[in-house]
Amino acid sequence: MEFRKITERCHYFSGAVNIGYIHKEGQGLLVDSGIDKGTAKKVWRTLTDNHLPLDHVILTHAHTDHYGGASYLQKELPVKLHAPRLEAAIMGNPVLEPIYLWNGAMPIKQLRNKFLEGEPVSIDGYIYEGKQSLGPFNFEAVCLPGHSYGQVGIIIDEILYAADSYFGTDILAKHKVPFIVDADATINSLKKLSGLTFKGALPGHGEYEINIEKTIQKNIDCHSNIKQFLSEAINASPDGTSLNELLIEMFENFGLNAREIGQWLLFRTSFTAYISSLIESGEVIISINKHTPWLKGNPLKISK
Ligand SMILES: [Zn+2]
Structure with missing residues (x-):
């Protein structure tokens, strides 16, 4: 120091x-x-x-x-x-x-x-x-x-x-x-x-x-790229994706490597923050499917 x-x-x-x-x-x-x-x-x-x-x-x-x-x-x-x-x-x-x-x-x-x-x-x-x-x-x-x-x-x-x-x-x-x-x-x-x-x-x-x-x-x-990646990953499938699957996709795509649970939770909080933004803008809809949170592109709102 x-x-x-x-x-x-x-x-x-x-x-x-x-x-x-x-x-x-x-x-x-x-x-x-x-x-x-x-x-x-x-x-x-x-x-x-x-x-x-x-x-x-x-x-x-x-x-x-x-x-x-x-x-x-x-x-x-x-x-x-x-x-x-x-x-x-x-x-x-x-x-x-x-x-x-x-x-x-x-x-x-x-x-x-x-x-x-x-x-x-x-x-x-x-x-x-x-x-x-x-x-x-x-x-x-x-x-x-x-x-x-x-x-x-x-x-x-x-x-x-x-x-x-x-x-x-x-x-x-x-x-x-x-x-x-x-x-x-x-x-x-x-x-x-x-x-x-x-x-x-x-x-x-x-x-x-x-x-x-x-x-x-x-x-x-950096933030725009992450948000864009998540939006595209959700819209890639017409049926949408589970929140957990998408989180794993984010880890894989950005080469994240959490060594322990604390670090993993910090990444998950950031992930949740980007997802909140996509939901609040109306771009993505969240529901429960197969007992788990499920994300789907909103057909009424085309993403930019
Ligand atoms: Zn800080």
Whole structure:
């Protein structure tokens, strides 16, 4: 994890998950906290080694790689934690993630690990869309849902800390099917990013870039391709296909390889999000056939 400077005030810890840091008038603001105590400790040690303060933490969304280290910071330091309201509900009750991944049933023990269930934190204040301030920090929070329900990006000193609203192109190529909970919201958030003004942007996973237009387009293309593949696969047979068969087809087509149940469930959630979009647009009809959810193209609505 390397501590890098973007501007006089804006910095970040570069790693598998990037963590933002902004310094102003003797106060420090962290954007996300890393996955666990170990990461948060390293962040705090680097800041103290550089004589930099830490007073506020904004947690962009309730995925453990972004908020899991916050519990350590809250216990050890007089910091205040801030997050979007719905994300804060999950951060306060982290078992909700394994619960939603496990279809709402009480999750099996295998899912109750630091990758899917972080240490709980108590959020001191909510982040809302628009301009606001924390101590000396004036910033704009931008709602960027899709990858999670209430994710925010932060524009401060003309730098966008974009959370997981988009991924670096290498990360995108590696994941093939990125994690999302809402396909339409994901694409709308990507389009929203294109309309924002900033001098550079840092995604949660990927490289800092001055111009992100090409990266944004690659993200949009990635989601459109997956949705198109699923739509064509459903329409390939006049009788339609079972939800489960289609999920297997997606795994095969994109060369996905889930090593364990947690990873498989993350892919299934993305799959469900694309299917929701096809159903809500009227392109696909869902029913129950042979005791299982069944998808069929809607003859009244020709797909684009
Ligand atoms: Zn995330």
